[in-house]
Amino acid sequence: MSENSTQVENNETNITNTSIAETYITSTYNLNQEDSNWIVTNSFIIFTMQTGFGMLESGCVSLKNEVNIMMKNVVDIVLGGLTYWAFGFAMSFGTDRLNNPFIGMGEFLIDPSLDDKFMGPKCAAFLFQLSFATTSTTIVSGAMAERCNFKAYCLFSFLNTIVYCIPAGWMWSDQGFLKRMGAVDIAGSGAVHLVGGTSALACAIILGPRLGRYDNGLDPLPLGSPVNAIMGLFVLWWGWLAFNSGSTYGSNKWHSWCISCSYRAWEAIVIGMIGASITCLMMPVFDKMHIDDPVGASATHGASGIWGIIAIGLFADNPHPLNTTSGRRGLFKGGGWYLLGVQCLAVVCLALWSFTISITLLWMINKIIPIRMSVHDELLGADLVEHRIRHMQIGVTRAMSAVQPVSQEHELKNVHPVGINPGHDSYIDKYSFKNRLKHGKQFRHGKKFLKSPRTNTITDAILTDKNKTNFAWMN
Numbered sequence: 137m138s139e140n141s142t143q144v145e146n147n148e149t150n151i152t153n154t155s156i157a158e159t160y161i162t163s164t165y166n167l168n169q170e171d172s173n174w175i176v177t178n179s180f181i182i183f184t185m186q187t188g189f190g191m192l193e194s195g196c197v198s199l200k201n202e203v204n205i206m207m208k209n210v211v212d213i214v215l216g217g218l219t220y221w222a223f224g225f226a227m228s229f230g231t232d233r234l235n236n237p238f239i240g241m242g243e244f245l246i247d248p249s250l251d252d253k254f255m256g257p258k259c260a261a262f263l264f265q266l267s268f269a270t271t272s273t274t275i276v277s278g279a280m281a282e283r284c285n286f287k288a289y290c291l292f293s294f295l296n297t298i299v300y301c302i303p304a305g306w307m308w309s310d311q312g313f314l315k316r317m318g319a320v321d322i323a324g325s326g327a328v329h330l331v332g333g334t335s336a337l338a339c340a341i342i343l344g345p346r347l348g349r350y351d352n353g354l355d356p357l358p359l360g361s362p363v364n365a366i367m368g369l370f371v372l373w374w375g376w377l378a379f380n381s382g383s384t385y386g387s388n389k390w391h392s393w394c395i396s397c398s399y400r401a402w403e404a405i406v407i408g409m410i411g412a413s414i415t416c417l418m419m420p421v422f423d424k425m426h427i428d429d430p431v432g433a434s435a436t437h438g439a440s441g442i443w444g445i446i447a448i449g450l451f452a453d454n455p456h457p458l459n460t461t462s463g464r465r466g467l468f469k470g471g472g473w474y475l476l477g478v479q480c481l482a483v484v485c486l487a488l489w490s491f492t493i494s495i496t497l498l499w500m501i502n503k504i505i506p507i508r509m510s511v512h513d514e515l516l517g518a519d520l521v522e523h524r525i526r527h528m529q530i531g532v533t534r535a536m537s538a539v540q541p542v543s544q545e546h547e548l549k550n551v552h553p554v555g556i557n558p559g560h561d562s563y564i565d566k567y568s569f570k571n572r573l574k575h576g577k578q579f580r581h582g583k584k585f586l587k588s589p590r591t592n593t594i595t596d597a598i599l600t601d602k603n604k605t606n607f608a609w610m611n
Contacts, residue, residue, distance in 0.1 A: 181377070
């Protein structure tokens with residue numbers, strides 16, 4: 137009888153353990169309907185940051201490169217999003233049994249079926265993490281502005297997911313070795329900003345400074361559009377709010393997060409002021425080292441991202457009942473050196489990984505497509521050379537004459553300025569020619585035998601040299 141009871145107890149234990157194993161889900165998918173709605177809404181707001189980055193970066197570069205930098209932001213979403221769907225999300229948060237503390241496995245080409253009870257949480261989690269991944273890549277585009285070959289950048293953006301997804305798994309995935317050690321990164325100070333900023337630094341070093349950047353000293357170059365830069369700042373500010381609120385990972389956690397925040401309000405202000413000071417100090421330091429970063433991404437995201445991670449080890453409190461810091465406190469809160477130490481370890485790991493892999497990627501891409509624009513392409517501007525967009529307020533004749541012979545000189549000179557409809561010019565020429573033939577006017581090719589030149593418009597109004605309107609298309 138005792139043997140039978142023991143066997144029954146063992147069977148019950150096995151059934152219980154099996155049930156626990158089956159009901160366990162990774163924290164990435166631990167979302168109810170309200171939580172999913174919350175993070176999806178914040179994801180949409182975060183995606184609007186691409187607009188902010190585009191406006192800020194286009195405002196910081198010269199006018200002849202503003203379309204090019206906007207197109208790079210488009211590429212970050214299109215190509216970077218494609219690779220993150222294909223393998224990036226899986227390498228960060230995969231749930232396969234082959235998972236390990238270094239890299240995730242499983243959920244490649246993520247496409248949950250309708251029968252999957254976690255379909256909603258999976259789609260919501262993927263969308264939210266995708267918004268983070270594309271932001272990290274976009275940070276790099278500003279540091280490569282005005283001298284990076286567009287085709288090479290497309291390839292870099294396609295592969296740059298590797299730089300982000302693996303360290304993101306270290307910090308946020310259940311199997312990540314830094315998370316298991318107790319490293320804390322609530323809203324991407326390390327996995328997004330530090331990784332993106334360090335990658336931007338590596339790219340700026342490899343590409344070298346823009347032509348003539350430091351010929352006249354270290355002062356910043358004039359902004360192409362200060363208004364665009366300021367408007368971009370406001371859009372980014374709006375997006376950063378969603379970055380932080382979405383990182384609570386659910387509406388039900390919002391109330392507890394607000395009450396039990398790791399920082400006091402005055403501490404957050406001090407930390408932010410120190411971070412801003414670090415950015416302002418590091419930008420001229422990089423310029424003195426002739427590291428040309430047109431938008432200051434290395435200092436803003438890289439250097440300040442380091443401070444954001446370290447600050448947790450100094451100021452963080454134990455936000456009970458949440459388990460954000462695994463019950464630990466920062467050094468200034470009497471928690472000892474452990475949390476500060478593991479935060480510093482996270483900084484070293486993230487910075488080394490992003491710097492090394494970024495340089496490796498650029499080296500490989502350069503073997504396929506030159507990553508640096510040629511001299512004459514850089515002087516003429518990427519908008520004209522790579523996108524066939526010619527700005528009216530920018531003259532290119534001097535640049536063309538300086539870099540002759542140029543294989544594309546004839547083709548580039550025939551590019552019409554933006555805002556002009558060349559069809560109107562040809563139509564007016566044809567209409568004017570037919571109209572004058574109708575009235576018996578004599579013409580020669582390129583000359584007019586008229587004592588007082590005049591032009592008949594479509595409304596049959598006569599325009600002479602005195603009353604002719606000063607429209608560019610009538611010249």
